[in-house]
Amino acid sequence: MMVVLVKARDGPVSAVARPWRVLELARLRHHLIGVLGMTIIAATVGTAVFGPRAWRVGYADEVAHRLLGPSAVHPLGTDTLGRDELSRVIHGAQVSLQVGIIAVLIALALGTVIGVLTGFYRRGLDAVLMRVVDIMFAFPGLVLAVLIAGLLGPSRTNAMIAIGIVYAPAFARVVRGSTLSILGLPFVEAARSLGARDWWIIRRHILPNILAPLIVLTTLYLSTAILAEAALSFLGLGTQPPEPSWGSMLEASRAHMQQAPWLAISPGLAIMIVVLGFNFLGDGLRDVLDPQLRDA
Amino acid sequence: MIRFVAGRVVLLFPTLVGMSILIFLMVRLLPGDVVDVMFAGDVAATAAAKVAIRRALGLAAPLPVQYFDFVTGAVTGRLGASLTSGESVSQILGRAVPITVELAVLATMIATTVGIPLGVVSSLRRNTAFDLAAHIGGLIGLSLPNFWFATLALLMTSVFFHWIPPVTWISPGRDPLGNLSQLILPATAIAVYLMATVMRMTRTSMLEVLRQDYVRTAHAKGARPGRVLFHHALRNSLIPVVTVIGFQIGGLMGGAAVVEIIFGLPGMGYTLVEGIYNRDYPVIQAAALLLAAVFVVLNLIVDLLYAVVDPRIGVA
Numbered sequence: 001m002m003v004v005l006v007k008a009r010d011g012p013v014s015a016v017a018r019p020w021r022v023l024e025l026a027r028l029r030h031h032l033i034g035v036l037g038m039t040i041i042a043a044t045v046g047t048a049v050f051g052p053r054a055w056r057v058g059y060a061d062e063v064a065h066r067l068l069g070p071s072a073v074h075p076l077g078t079d080t081l082g083r084d085e086l087s088r089v090i091h092g093a094q095v096s097l098q099v100g101i102i103a104v105l106i107a108l109a110l111g112t113v114i115g116v117l118t119g120f121y122r123r124g125l126d127a128v129l130m131r132v133v134d135i136m137f138a139f140p141g142l143v144l145a146v147l148i149a150g151l152l153g154p155s156r157t158n159a160m161i162a163i164g165i166v167y168a169p170a171f172a173r174v175v176r177g178s179t180l181s182i183l184g185l186p187f188v189e190a191a192r193s194l195g196a197r198d199w200w201i202i203r204r205h206i207l208p209n210i211l212a213p214l215i216v217l218t219t220l221y222l223s224t225a226i227l228a229e230a231a232l233s234f235l236g237l238g239t240q241p242p243e244p245s246w247g248s249m250l251e252a253s254r255a256h257m258q259q260a261p262w263l264a265i266s267p268g269l270a271i272m273i274v275v276l277g278f279n280f281l282g283d284g285l286r287d288v289l290d291p292q293l294r295d296a
Numbered sequence: 297m298i299r300f301v302a303g304r305v306v307l308l309f310p311t312l313v314g315m316s317i318l319i320f321l322m323v324r325l326l327p328g329d330v331v332d333v334m335f336a337g338d339v340a341a342t343a344a345a346k347v348a349i350r351r352a353l354g355l356a357a358p359l360p361v362q363y364f365d366f367v368t369g370a371v372t373g374r375l376g377a378s379l380t381s382g383e384s385v386s387q388i389l390g391r392a393v394p395i396t397v398e399l400a401v402l403a404t405m406i407a408t409t410v411g412i413p414l415g416v417v418s419s420l421r422r423n424t425a426f427d428l429a430a431h432i433g434g435l436i437g438l439s440l441p442n443f444w445f446a447t448l449a450l451l452m453t454s455v456f457f458h459w460i461p462p463v464t465w466i467s468p469g470r471d472p473l474g475n476l477s478q479l480i481l482p483a484t485a486i487a488v489y490l491m492a493t494v495m496r497m498t499r500t501s502m503l504e505v506l507r508q509d510y511v512r513t514a515h516a517k518g519a520r521p522g523r524v525l526f527h528h529a530l531r532n533s534l535i536p537v538v539t540v541i542g543f544q545i546g547g548l549m550g551g552a553a554v555v556e557i558i559f560g561l562p563g564m565g566y567t568l569v570e571g572i573y574n575r576d577y578p579v580i581q582a583a584a585l586l587l588a589a590v591f592v593v594l595n596l597i598v599d600l601l602y603a604v605v606d607p608r609i610g611v612a
Contacts, residue, residue: 033431135314140591142550143568147584150572151322227441231554234443235569250444254558257451264451268444275439283435 027288034284040277048097051090070262077262080252088244089266095245096274099160099238100226104218106164107225111171112214116202118172119179130176133169141166145228149237156245159238163228167221174217178210212289219285223278230271246271300603304596315588316370320363323581353379353577370585376578378571385582388567392583395465395563397590398475399552402483404541407490412537415498416530422503430495437492442551446485446558453481461559482559486551490544497540501533535606542598549591564590 028034068078076085114133118126136144148162182188182205191201232238233247241248246267253263350356357365369375375385418430454460461478468475505511506529514524553565560566564587571579 033435131314132318135311135318138311138315138592138595139318139588140546140549140553142547143553143565143584143587146550146553146565146569146572147319147322147580150569150580223439227439230441231443231550235554235557237569237572247443250447254447257447258454261451261455264444264447268441268447271441271444272436272439275441276435279435279439 031284033280037277037280048093076266091244092246099229103160103163103225107167110168114172115175119176136169154237156239159232182209216285220282223275319584375582379576380574392564392567403487406487411491411494415495418499419502434492434496442485443554446555449481482555485555497537501536505529505533545594
């Protein structure tokens with residue numbers, strides 16, 4: 001976020017370039033729900049980075065200790081192989097964040113390239129690429145992700161690729177729409193009349209000006225991507241055991257629901273809290289960066 | 297109106313053709329061949345045996361020929377047989393479609409009957425404790441993984457009521473009440489996300505409409521508040537809500553896929569995922585295409601509902 005702010009200050013902030021709403025990011029600190037979201041996300045990142053160092057109970061198999069209830073030694077109990085549930089939940093945070101972030105970056109990269117190119121060079125390219133985008137959009141997202149991940153073969157990397165491909169059309173549409181609206185503005189015409197090349201216009205005028213909607217979209221899709229990873233892992237198509245992932249932990253808990261119901265609580269709660277954090281932040285960012293929706 | 301409906305129906309075809317091409321290519325071009333999987337670990341498998349199997353499955357023909365076979369099969373209902381059970385694919389899917397459609401419809405009904413009133417109250421009590429609670433509750437609804445909700449729901453009913461939904465599918469024709477008791481938990485699990493979306497959209501849209509001049513005019517001419525609310529404001533504010541429901545049907549069907557597995561309901565999502573586990577290609581491509589088709593058709597229905605909610609759209 002800091003990088004974005006510094007970048008924005010370096011740029012020429014003229015009256016026309018009002019879409020530089022990125023500058024208004026600082027106002028987020030007055031947004032109750034936005035601040036709550038940032039706190040949750042900071043706590044999650046902290047858990048993923050420092051958790052394994054702070055909570056040193058390993059998650060190696062200890063069959064003698066299987067399905068123990070919550071206690072001082074194992075605050076969240078142990079699972080069917082006697083592994084400490086808390087340390088698995090902490091490791092799951094790393095997996096969840098990693099998959100979520102990389103998947104959304106894939107979608108962001110694919111979507112931005114397709115969106116800018118189709119918006120900028122209308123005609124042929126636009127018609128072909130946007131039809132493909134429309135058809136992908138017409139698929140139920142998770143079903144498409146299940147199909148791609150299933151056909152590529154179940155693994156964490158393939159889950160990231162599948163989620164990234166599935167959400168790319170959403171980014172492409174928003175980027176294309178924003179590109180089209182910016183192309184109509186006088187400063188683009190001015191740049192053109194001064195002989196600016198396409199690439200220069202894209203870099204100097206289009207990319208900075210679509211930053212605000214992209215930030216909101218990225219935050220919102222981070223939550224969706226984390227949910228999708230959990231769902232794919234729950235179905236056995238994402239992160240593979242023995243690596244801990246919240247989705248597969250939840251799936252594993254179903255076999256022992258009667259003896260060890262606590263195993264069904266912690267991974268699900270962890271997913272919900274992280275997703276909630278991103279949704280809170282997304283709502284806050286939308287209110288701050290998109291004043292038209294502020295009353296909404 | 298008939299022209300409007302016909303126009304929409306005609307527009308279905310290019311989308312369906314595009315989807316069939318996409319699914320066909322994905323199944324064919326992604327790494328991992330069904331024949332290799334069938335012979336995995338079998339050292340004795342000769343190249344000749346593989347070629348024979350490929351020919352038997354129709355995988356040796358050029359791609360355009362295979363695509364033609366796939367489409368004619370999809371149109372005539374002759375989709376081949378499952379590679380694992382040998383049962384005809386159209387029979388498997390014929391059983392699966394009603395389950396998924398019923399789940400989706402039930403979930404939409406639950407979501408709208410709860411979501412719309414909550415959204416309306418929230419907009420009328422703007423910036424009160426109720427509104428804040430609804431805002432946070434809505435975001436929690438958006439963040440609640442449906443497969444977790446479903447797992448917990450099963451856990452709760454079995455622990456507190458010693459009841460778990462029957463595991464074999466009860467058709468609504470034979471036992472409507474039994475069918476409903478079986479589907480109510482999974483449908484609620486799927487509905488939560490949509491409920492939250494509908495509530496948020498209703499609130500936003502009501503706030504927008506309540507500011508309009510014609511609402512003030514209606515109040516000014518002395519119409520009762522209830523009439524202004526339901527007759528003037530709510531009807532107009534439902535238009536974007538219907539749009540959002542249309543957008544969310546995809547999420548609903550993805551949710552159905554996961555929840556079907558948890559509750560052991562042999563719907564379309566269940567069939568697709570099982571096909572993927574077994575690398576059962578005829579089942580995978582038929583189930584995926586059908587899921588996409590059902591999704592497109594449900595979207596069409598939402599589009600038509602649009603015209604019912606807003607008569608201006610049908611005329612235009």
